[in-house]
Amino acid sequence: MATARAPRRKPAPPPRTRLDVDERRAQLLALGGTFFTRQAYDEVSIDDVAKAAGISKGLLYHYFPTKRDFYVAVIEQSARRLLEMTRAPDAGSPMDRLRAGLDGYLRYVQENGPAYAALLRGGIGNDAAVGRIVEDTRKRFIKRLLADVGVEQPGPRLRAALRGWLGFVEATAVDHVDHQDVDLGVLREMLVEMLLTAVRFAMTGPQAAGSNGWTPLVAG
């Protein structure tokens, strides 16, 4: 399945094309994105990646000295793509921008499915370097959210609320990858409503909403 993108060429040797260093690197990262999306880290074979790229294993190792280096570079690129896809256009109200950013995020989740879920779940292949990329991406998200509403340094409550909200976002993303049974527009509105509630709580404390109890909500 992982080699599905590689053209079938049984008898003839793979065509070796000359690419400049940046092009080659970009090609390998794109291929890596495909491989690591379709297979678990342990199952990805560097041989297969090199074959699909039409280069020798040695040349691949010239760009990425180890499989781990290659994986970390692929994750880095994927994180950059996530940040790009969630960048809302400058125009529009903060709410429009928020919705546009969340739509971009949910598109990214759709595109990267199991690989993104595996990344968030941790596990094999995820080490300190990968953890730093994930954490750094979260920090950039929060910074962007805060910049959008003109806050530079959030207080403890707002920081905790935004951190919690990101946890909510990521957990529903993993749930969506597993189940795919909630409409993405509905999911986006749920994320919006949760953010508003979290921020409101951080700024003003508990609201009356909390006092109604939650049994009637579920039973009703």
Added chain:
Amino acid sequence: MATARAPRRKPAPPPRTRLDVDERRAQLLALGGTFFTRQAYDEVSIDDVAKAAGISKGLLYHYFPTKRDFYVAVIEQSARRLLEMTRAPDAGSPMDRLRAGLDGYLRYVQENGPAYAALLRGGIGNDAAVGRIVEDTRKRFIKRLLADVGVEQPGPRLRAALRGWLGFVEATAVDHVDHQDVDLGVLREMLVEMLLTAVRFAMTGPQAAGSNGWTPLVAG
């Protein structure tokens, strides 16, 4: 630091006490909890654990064949403890029970601090077996929450909302371990309010709350 609980005994050999199998196992798990809470997985020395227990390394390996087996057993026990600590008394309204359960959870977070945060963050030491324990614990939580309000099989939206909420809870727990600057009572009320909002959204769809925009909330 990890051996702080082990009595200092340089010249004399450690006293070897005879414990029955269950007692010994319980003793080792308790010790493991201390070691893995204070040190990263890679830093924990099985030699030190055996010394602290006053037994030979061989006997420890008799109970837990590998360091990994030992670690997984410690995590399993910690998960059981988490479920115990979050079990609310049968009496009281659903809201009282929810608050009692959350207070228990936040006590657990306080007690286990960095070890719990490391577990949630993934990384070294966390593999499929550990992931299953964490995931299984989440499922039990959600089942309990649903049982409390008389729902047996949640629909997709409610399932996604509860999953998201657990993500919120865990992310604020990690944030609390890192910063310890938000009052636990405030944090608990934030978790309550987020749960009510998530469940309400799942049952009735977007509320008017979402339409006010969020800039004024932050700026105001």
